[in-house]
Amino acid sequence: MLLRTLLLTGAAFAGLAASASAADLKAVASFTVLADIVHHVGGDKVTVTSLVGPDGDPHEFEPTPANAKALKAADITFVSGLGLEGWMDRLISASGYKGKPVVASEGISTRTMEEDGKTVTDPHVWNSPVNVKVWVANVEKALSAADPADAATFKANAEAYSKKLDELNAYAHQKFDRIAEDRRKVLTSHDAFGYLGREYKITFLSPLGISTETEASAGDVSKLIEQIKTEKVKTYFFENSNDPRLVKQVAKATGAQPGGELYVESLSKAKGPAPTYEKMFRYNVDQLATAMEKSS
Missing domain, CATH: 3.40.50.1980 (Nitrogenase molybdenum iron protein domain)
Structure with missing residues (x-):
């Protein structure tokens, strides 16, 4: 039984x-x-x-x-x-x-x-x-x-x-709001930070459009170089998932200094600095704010 x-x-x-x-x-x-x-x-x-x-x-x-x-x-x-x-x-x-x-x-x-x-x-x-x-x-x-x-x-x-997510939004405002708006300008590999820019009033300049599949023409790169010089952008970033050569070329022509690597469209591997969305966002905010404060 x-x-x-x-x-x-x-x-x-x-x-x-x-x-x-x-x-x-x-x-x-x-x-x-x-x-x-x-x-x-x-x-x-x-x-x-x-x-x-x-x-x-x-x-x-x-x-x-x-x-x-x-x-x-x-x-x-x-x-x-x-x-x-x-x-x-x-x-x-x-x-x-x-x-x-x-x-x-x-x-x-x-x-x-x-x-x-x-x-x-x-x-x-x-x-x-x-x-x-x-x-x-x-x-x-x-x-x-x-x-x-x-x-x-x-x-x-x-x-x-x-x-x-509310805490992340407040964190970003705390970091960016204290920086003068005319100093919130950076150069990145491609135009992937538009929503971050809209939310925190940051100007992002890039040699490529929204997709890394596009190619920047010589004329577009030339215009971007002139714009960076005019607006006195002092820092550039490359992205973990993209080829950094073009943005480095533009930076060399303008005198912009490297600010490091950003995680834009992909998380890092588990042992990297951005293995989750929360860590990715905080990492990017910290990198960007530090670069802007230096240029101020």
């Missing part, structure tokens, strides 16, 4: 474990910054895989068979949208994935810019924590729809992380 009871109890526990395991969602996110947000909202109820790895460029990403396999096995997929992941439709077709990706940037107040004579939307929304709060809300809604049993957990996680 005791043996039968133990067997039944063991079977019940096995059933519960199988049920819990089956309830865990397999999520795929297009790149590391978004994957980190999904991880924080999903907590231990969601397993998250990032298609683009640490230090990777989401503009020029070339999907692999392993990416296709991960996507096909996913219960839910997240993209930032706004034209960032131009390769995603091809990957979906190649993988046989039947779902429709959740667009995390839906509802964000976007900015536009001129590039090659066209008006385009800037996809780099995550460089403002105010925008990432919209991501969090969209991720929570999508996860709750996919797994209603854990909706309360997702809501609590989302609320806790939104408070962290």
